[in-house]
Amino acid sequence: MTDSPRLFPDLDDTLLQRALPLLDDEWLQRDADLAPVLPVVLARGVGQDWHKAGTFRHHLVGVARSLTLWQQPSDVRLLGLLHSVYGNAFVDLVKFDAASERQRLQGVIGEAAEHLVHLFCTMSRAQFVQKVLAGEVQEDGSLQVELNGAAPRQGVRLSAYEVAAFAIVSMADTIEQWFSWQDEIFSRFPGTDTSRRQAVHWGASLWPGPMRPTARMVSQVAALGRALQHPALKGQLPLPPVFDGCQQALAPQHEAAASALYWSVVQLAQPLVDLDAATATLEQAVQLNPWVGEPQMVLAQLYLSAGRGEDAERAARGALQQFCTWGNAWDKRVQWDAWVAWTRILLQSAAQGSWPERLDKLNNLALR
Structure with a gap:
């Protein structure tokens, strides 16, 4: 039995x-917050760019879909749709020039959402994840992180709202893109060993690999969700329904x-x-793993x-x-x-x- x-x-x-x-497939065109932004993004060729298990368009839309399902407010959902358009330390997919086009993007999505997009693209996301997982969020929900760039790096203090938003978008970003090929090339993220040479590890580098599900990142997503139970973060945004409302670990x-x-x-x-x-x-x-x-x-x-x-x-x-x-x-x-x-x-x-x-x-x- x-x-x-x-x-x-x-x-x-x-x-x-x-x-x-x-x-x-047409859900995005019916979304009052995201639909007006989609043509602007598509005009930058995101449907033609490779990204992990699909195209950059697939990725951006997939992240926005999870955030929509998780009932996030418009600025966080817009962040999901645009979360890499200024480029970042992980991907060289610059669709908007941060030095000259911020005002243009602000005119499309508003200053609050553009601020989140710009900060998410320019901060050290690996350091952000490391610090959140290490429990370094302060009593008031803030977190000090470095911006990308050459040393010595400039620091920035994220507000509790920004920490919550970036943790939730990181959860959606991870589940949308991560599979066994990234387990290999980004092994032990966020503490990836950057000394590994592609020519030596050629077998791990062959895209898309065996297409196994990730063996290591769902537990990290669970830990990011658990971090949202921090008293100063818990009421900032709706908690994603994964892991029993971000209550359970894996x-x-x-x-x-x-x-x-x-x-x-x-x-x-x-x-x-x-x-x-x-x-x-x-x-x-x-x-x-019941999750x-x-x-x-x-x-x-x-x-x-x-x-x-x-x-x-x-x-x-x-x-x-x-x-x-x-x-x-x-x-x-x-x-x-x-x-x-x-x-x-x-x-x-x-x-x-x-x-x-x-x-x-x-x-x-x-x-x-």
Whole structure:
């Protein structure tokens, strides 16, 4: 008898209804705050620039989507849409010249949002993450960080609002872009070893690599979320719904093990005649990391294949809940909207007590 009732969270219908409109590619054009800005960004060629697992446009829109799902105010959502347009220490994608075009961008998004964008691009983001994770946020919520540039670097004191905004945008930024290729080239971020030579580590450098989910960054996102429980930060902005409203931690060793277990199943490294080993492996993965949807979704399909309809329904609902908390995929082999769409098919099939017996019939499944 399965212990699946303990494995999977309940589905929050309010959160689901908030996520469903964001599945439509046109959601951004309907957004009153972001739609007027989109043509200005697209005119700078962001749809043609490579960025991590897609294009720069995919990345900017994905970050803004999570922030929209997390009900962030317009200035924070605009920061998400524009968070690298002045360039930064990580990416050389300068779409606006900070020396000459700040006023132009202010005219489009307003001074408050542009201030956040400029500061986020010009501060040391690695140092920001290091200090937040080290608990160096002051009693009043402020944080001293250095600006990018040659030593000696100029310092700036972030307000509590800026610290909260930058932590939340960093969470969305990380989950949107991070997969195994970045685990390799940016290993141990924010303490990346910059001495590693590409020619020596050529195997790790081949893009996009095996496209495994990250084995180390979800726990870091959880830690950033936990930092938002700081008394001076907690009321600054709506807390993202991930990790039970940023209340829960994820141990790095649990994340790594869960990722490996999940990958062993999807790469068919488990016995293929019976379902029991793959099912047990995924159940263990979910227990170790219950905060991402993909392992729960795959487990729902295994339950359906085994005729375990009630367990499949619980797993599918749990997967859908986690997808709706993130607004981005953990397993980036397919996009977030595709994961949600297949999960809804699994949930529908489990509720109806049906699942195709023939392989070709899997191609005919449709949401009713």
